[in-house]
Amino acid sequence: MEAFVIPDARERLNEAVDALVGESIDGVSTHALGEDLIDLRLAIDRLEAEFVRRLHRFHSGRGAQSDGGGTTVSWLRRCCGITAKAAAYHVHLARTLGELPAALDSARAGRASFSNVTMIAHLAEDVGVEQVAPLESILVGAAETLRPGAMRTLTQATRLRLDPDGVLADDNRVHERRWFECEQTYGGVFVLRGELDAEGGALVKTAVDALSHGMSRGETRLASQRRADALVDLAATQLRCGDHRDVHGQRPHLTVTVSADTLRSCADGTPAELSGVGPIHPETARRIACDAVRTVMTVAPPTDGAGWTAIRPRVMPLSVGRATRTIPPHLRTALRLRDQGCRFPGCDRPPGWTDGHHIIHWADGGPTELDNLVSLCRPHHRRVHEQGWRIHIADGIAVVEPPPRRTSATGSGSDRHIWGNELTSIARYLSAT
Ligand SMILES: [Zn+2]
Ligand SMILES: [Zn+2]
DSSP states (O other), X not given: OOSSSSTTHHHHHHHHHHHHHHSOOTTOOHHHHHHHHHHHHHHHHHHHHHHHHHHHHHHHTTHHHHTTSSOHHHHHHHHHOOOHHHHHHHHHHHHHHTTOHHHHHHHHHTSSOHHHHHXXXXXXXXXXXXXXXXXXXXXXXXXXHSOHHHHHHHXXXXXXXXXXXXXXXXXXXXXHTOEEEEEEOTTSOEEEEEEOOHHHHHHHHHHHHHHHSOOSTTOOSOHHHHHHHHXXXXXXXXXXXXXXXXXXXXXSOOOEEOOHHHHHXXXXXXXXXXXXXXXXXHHHHHHHHHTSEEOOEEEEOOTTOOSGGGSSOOOEEEEEOOOEESSOHHXXXXXXXXXXXXXXXXXXXXXXXXXXXXXXXXXXXOOOSGGGEEEEEHHHHHHHHTTOOEEXXXXXXXXXXXXXXXXXXXXXXXXXXXXXXXXXXXXXXHHHO
């Protein structure tokens, strides 16, 4: 028997597709396009189901072997131009749905979406077709009425009922496969990658969602930026408030090493260094130093006397002061009480998410007193330091000004010449350490 039993079905299908792809959609309203998309999706779903029906016959009739040899998967790759993974997936579906004709018929007729029907196929793969066959009519009825999310819940619940041990074994396998990496790239940024089991992933997502919900009016961050900030806030809060074992005799924390000159002038001087990261911009060091534990150390200057070569200098500590908070606990309590959260206009992040910002930095002689302090959440504290916004308090209200427009910051020829000299000495220093 020839394929496409209806004599000109193949031509008519091609003609219909040709007509569609030849149509101009310029000037078509989005409403009409929406209708088109619904019709196209339905047609694609029905064709997918028909593809699977024919593939089932082809596979069980050993079509690939009689057409050049090899497996059905390799035949699909060669003749249908799909990847091995997609080919194997289709063969799986064909095998399973070939045994569940009512489910396949429903998708072919366009009553159930193809994705809902594939969920029935996955269930059958997990627990065996013989377990699903007695339930097929109920599952097909559900596939014809439920949205994909609800259909997934139904098939998961069915699997749990039919094969609880299998579900538990799968859960344990997924749990064993969990992994997470937080790697710094050459450019200095961190890339996070990983895979969590369902419960772990849901916990992380719930915490990140709770912290990244649009808390402030006039929010300008993208949702993805808010999630990234939420993850950093989670880590910061955990380090600040969590119950941790000491590492090297101290609670886990980040250390910034910076000279008093760099903190003050924000220009030359030795670069600030963040532990585990490397050199950081002086303004970032100033932000971190605004509200931190400070240990003042007096050191003898580097013996080689070179400027920039003082990255991780081999200095001789002469005296070490006690570790003290730059904002003592009693002032921090008062600051929290007064500000009740971030004071940046339009922001209402709560006190627990804020740093105390010195309006005139303590390194520049600004007093650590309530009048010189203001609570800022991390994104807004960053905006003031690294992004150059100015903030002051007028009549008890925080007033902010955007940064002045910058003129070109391109270094002059002589700047580049000086930097060239410094670069050479850094390279020499690093090769000697
Ligand atoms: Zn600050
Ligand atoms: Zn804020």
